[in-house]
Amino acid sequence: MGLLECCARCLVGAPFASLVATGLCFFGVALFCGCGHEALTGTEKLIETYFSKNYQDYEYLINVIHAFQYFIYGTASFFFLYGALLLAEGFYTTGAVRQIFGDYKTTICGKGLSATVTGGQKGRGSRGQHQAHSLERVCHCLGKWLGHPDKFVGITYALTIVWLLVFACSAVPVYIYFNTWTTCQSIAFPSKTSASIGSLCADARMYGVLPWNAFPGKVCGSNLLSICKTAEFQMTFHLFIAAFVGAAATLVSLLTFMIAATYNFAVLKLMGRGTKF
Numbered sequence: 001m002g003l004l005e006c007c008a009r010c011l012v013g014a015p016f017a018s019l020v021a022t023g024l025c026f027f028g029v030a031l032f033c034g035c036g037h038e039a040l041t042g043t044e045k046l047i048e049t050y051f052s053k054n055y056q057d058y059e060y061l062i063n064v065i066h067a068f069q070y071f072i073y074g075t076a077s078f079f080f081l082y083g084a085l086l087l088a089e090g091f092y093t094t095g096a097v098r099q100i101f102g103d104y105k106t107t108i109c110g111k112g113l114s115a116t117v118t119g120g121q122k123g124r125g126s127r128g129q130h131q132a133h134s135l136e137r138v139c140h141c142l143g144k145w146l147g148h149p150d151k152f153v154g155i156t157y158a159l160t161i162v163w164l165l166v167f168a169c170s171a172v173p174v175y176i177y178f179n180t181w182t183t184c185q186s187i188a189f190p191s192k193t194s195a196s197i198g199s200l201c202a203d204a205r206m207y208g209v210l211p212w213n214a215f216p217g218k219v220c221g222s223n224l225l226s227i228c229k230t231a232e233f234q235m236t237f238h239l240f241i242a243a244f245v246g247a248a249a250t251l252v253s254l255l256t257f258m259i260a261a262t263y264n265f266a267v268l269k270l271m272g273r274g275t276k277f
Contacts, residue, residue: 018090031246042236
């Protein structure tokens with residue numbers, strides 16, 4: 001019964017919103033980084049194979065692709081650490097909030113954090129609980145670091161704004177590949193369009209992928225249809241879609257983190273000042 005009671009108490013005190021957001025964040029970032037990296041590599045191969053034979057035409061594009069890939073490496077590392085930090089903050093602040101409302105008997109760490117944020121007592125001063133008192137002091141010190149949901153709200157809010165830009169940028173290659181795929185569908189089924197097959201093209205220069213003096217820069221007609229049928233094009237297109245979905249999942253996780261941290265901060269701040277809802 002002691003083990004079951006301990007497990008039940010841990011489940012009651014778990015920050016489910018932070019747990020869901022952390023899992024969604026890790027899943028989204030992994031999907032965005034892994035698929036985005038491979039999709040950029042596939043795009044580089046498609047450009048140099050079909051759209052330009054002169055290296056100088058796509059040299060700048062390759063540099064941009066490599067820069068984005070390095071950005072992906074940094075993004076994966078940062079979100080792994082920040083997601084773990086937000087999860088830890090969720091555990092600490094949720095424990096303090098539920099101690100205030102009396103939902104469950106909190107752990108020593110939860111009490112240490114509650115004292116840090118709300119300005120309560122720091123310790124009991126019990127003579128027979130030196131070990132527990134030491135642990136409480138350690139958790140109180142950790143609470144000074146993790147027990148500032150206002151700072152986490154601000155950082156997460158700024159990070160959400162930045163990630164909105166990343167999310168918008170991840171939609172651009174999906175749009176380009178979708179337009180190319182739609183053009184290929186028109187070529188494959190000429191009865192659905194009034195234009196001649198030879199005039200249906202995919203021009204990489206139009207999207208700024210290649211400079212206007214790049215040659216040929218575009219592929220038309222049956223040649224374009226043959227490109228769309230390659231496994232390389234299909235795989236790259238689907239990888240960009242998966243990266244876009246991963247960016248969306250990461251955005252949802254950041255919003256969930258921000259809402260949870262805002263709620264915890266509001267409760268701890270208002271209840272710490274004696275204000276009632």
